[in-house]
Amino acid sequence: MSTDGVPGSAPRIDGLQSSRWDRELFEEWRAGKIDCVHVTCAIWEDARATLSNLGPWHRRLRENADLVVLATSGANVPTAAASGKTAVILGFQNSSPIEDDLDLVEVFHRLGVRIMQLTYNIQGLVGGSCYEPSDSGLSRFGRQVVAEMNRVGMLVDLSHVGEQTSVDAIEHSARPVAITHANPSSCLEHPRNKSDRVLQALAEHGGVLGCTVYPPLIGGADTSLDAWTEIVARSVDLLGVEHVGIGTDASRKWDEDDLRWVRMGRWTHTVDYGASSTRQTSWPVWPHWFETPAPFAELGAGLARRGFNENEVAAIMGENWLRLFTDGFTPLAGW
């Protein structure tokens, strides 16, 4: 095991980050030797606006080709790592980019998108959000979308999705799904955290939970790294060590306009800050041990201190994600 608690050959994969991207952030990834990051390319955007997010992403990848490389298959991750680069997985935190057009699943897959969350913070065409008072479950269109995602090799993400829609999607999906950034609600009650029922269904169907560092979901900025490792430990107890990863939700360089867009989009004119509620208007303060993603390996060191063995740390730090990505991004036979 390396001195930072992470076995040298194990991949370091962050299951979700969402920032105002620039080269400095990619340099932070390299400083942390992060091998792979799933990045958010759309939150509320429709199809047209998403194109104008993906275009600059492809340009950004090209202009920073010494640091980052697009990953469209699991096999791209070790290749990127071997060349000292971070593999970038493009993803959506909403199904808004496909609007009501089933063909757009394949269109966005062809544009490199490999993960799509079914809903963000409000009800959508495919199902209910974790913040809705009543969750209809996976809609008729939602069933089509999940099946189409299964076909092309686009991973279903349920992080912000409502309880019933999550359970429905897990059962309806022919392939394992992801919760890229959330924690067990048995650690902290929060609409964004996940019930034992959802987490156990996720694991039973081969999925992976990315334990998050997002302050409102861990108990605030004063939560210690050791306390965070207890959240991971509880997750391992619930799901099994093969079904737990990390999705920090690191969010960097956002200004006030970005925050308003991320939280309220166009759907409300009143204050609704989602996970941060109405009480906290500014972006949450992050724990001193994770103010940037650069100390990502410290999460592994913390897990080792908590008593996880070398293989378990490697599984949580990236091997579980890599297994899920490798399988989940492979199109079904015949396509």
Add this chain to the structure above:
Amino acid sequence: MSTDGVPGSAPRIDGLQSSRWDRELFEEWRAGKIDCVHVTCAIWEDARATLSNLGPWHRRLRENADLVVLATSGANVPTAAASGKTAVILGFQNSSPIEDDLDLVEVFHRLGVRIMQLTYNIQGLVGGSCYEPSDSGLSRFGRQVVAEMNRVGMLVDLSHVGEQTSVDAIEHSARPVAITHANPSSCLEHPRNKSDRVLQALAEHGGVLGCTVYPPLIGGADTSLDAWTEIVARSVDLLGVEHVGIGTDASRKWDEDDLRWVRMGRWTHTVDYGASSTRQTSWPVWPHWFETPAPFAELGAGLARRGFNENEVAAIMGENWLRLFTDGFTPLAGW
């Protein structure tokens, strides 16, 4: 040489068709042993609407995978031919799909689009159309678009483009360009046919003209196949045999609503039928020798009767297109 006048190993490539597509049309291609067709996927559509044309195209290719296969490189054409399928090149007859967003050139390239005409029948953001009374030439945005197309490997098409914009684009492009479907205006004066000046510039810069069978550009449905071969012969005299191909502009199964859309889009409420003028409101009648694309090889037989030798027929029937596509679809180094 085979009995139909086309050497057995020479590719048969149609530089443009634009139809209401279905399996029957793909069966016509196979009946004609057509190895490759450039198909129109957008005429007036903006970015969003184009996604809903490309999505069904990818579905259509999948559902008819026994007959057709997507071509994204020149090398795909002989592979398709060897497996008894027609290689399909996706193209736009307008730059409307990229709107004012330079990044969308790469976005649509990633969606498989390999040919884009700079303007259709009206002036656009990149330059003037052949029907405009005054042609500004290639605009500032147009220069960016041509350079970006050069970079990603998307072929510039000038068939409906204005005279000055065409000359500017030929000179500004670092790579050879195409006129996929037009004839020399020295054969028939028509705004859509091309001046000697444009054609000679095209050839000097390595481009290819696709001689068309579209009735208004050849003198009407009564024009004989032998008379059409004289148009090809005149083109060869002007450009050289290495710079002439065929782009039939075969247009099948369109209904009256399709015709109105193709001709008038949303830009006029008065009658303006482009190449067919205001006099002919229905779709032009095609010559009896080309009512469908199935007898494509007969065009080669006609060229052989006209006196072209085996190598010349092969060049015109497809080898020139294949050379241009192979080079033109290859991204510049470093991408």
